[in-house]
Amino acid sequence: MNQTGNERSSVVLGTRGSKLAVQQSEWVQAQLHKLAPHVTVTLQRIQTSGDKILDVPLAQIGGKGLFVKEIEEALLSGEIDLAVHSMKDVPTELPEGLAILCVPPREDPRDALISRDGLLFHDLPRGAKIGTSSLRRQSQLLHARPDLTIALLRGNLDTRLRKLREGQYDAIVLAAAGLRRLAWAHEITEYLSPQISLPAIGQGALGIEGRRDDLFIRSLLSGLNHASSMTAVLAERALLHRLQGGCQVPIAAHATVTGTGVRLEGLVSSVDGKELFRETADGTIEDPESIGIQLAERLLARGGDRILREIYGSA
Helix, strand or coil: CCCCCCCCCEEEEECCCHHHHHHHHHHHHHHHHHCCCCCEEEEECCCCHHHHHHCCCCHCHHHHHHHCCCHHHHHHHHHCEEEEEHHHHCCCCCCCCEEECCCCCCCCCCCCEEEECCCCCCHHCCCEECCCHHHHHHHHHHHHHCCCCEEEECCCCHHHHHHCCCCCCCCCEHHHHHHHHHHCHCCCEEEEECCCCCCCCCCCEEEEEEEECCCCHHHHHHHHCCCCHHHHHHHHHHHHHHHCCCCCCEEEEEEEEEECEEEEEEEEECCCCEEEEEEEEEEEECHHHHHHHHHHHHHHHHHHHCCCCCCHHHH
């Protein structure tokens, strides 16, 4: 199974076991079947640490890597040949020997508000209880509306929606992409504009990870890669890497690619949303990482460096 360049008739795709993760992996499986009908792609579900620990904020237990570590170990051992991730869950530094080989066309990157009474964000009553597990969302929502109450919300999408229906929250904020992929877009009360909630790095994008030297998988995935989605993700991840950001720090970024140009918008915020620094940078598709680094430097110079020091100093 762990041959590098040889033609193979079957490969194993690793995935988390959540409804959304399996749906995303089945979509990739179907696309690969169209591109290479002679290759059988089998799904293998792998439970990650992030799937097991559901009652603690991600920032307290290690953040992004919790959703990929066990899957990456299976890749390195040759147990699986490729893995499908939500790019917002993937750390900016990958284990030696692994790489993101493909980013398919990106879904809607925005955050979505789902409110129990159908109220829009600005119409929610004072003190409304909003469920989210993301410090990025928390800080921006509080920046826009300091009167809101933010409460921890973890679990798979169906679990989060159930908790809202049970009345545990007045509204919850989720990634629009996951809801759309599960055909649950009808649940969305409002797509939050990036001015209210700038998305997470890589939000809405899938990343397919494999062994760097596996030429067969690299070739198999080449027809599924979407150049502008890959470019946008590279710019966003370069910003995150330069800021050395994890789940403990409210960092957001979204890149748009138009022709040969790339515009990247990013922010760094205090957890309570009282201080929020927002900047944009422009460049070309030739070097998206340099745009991310440039924007990170601007954010640091504006005051982001002080916020990062304060957060990491108290962590």
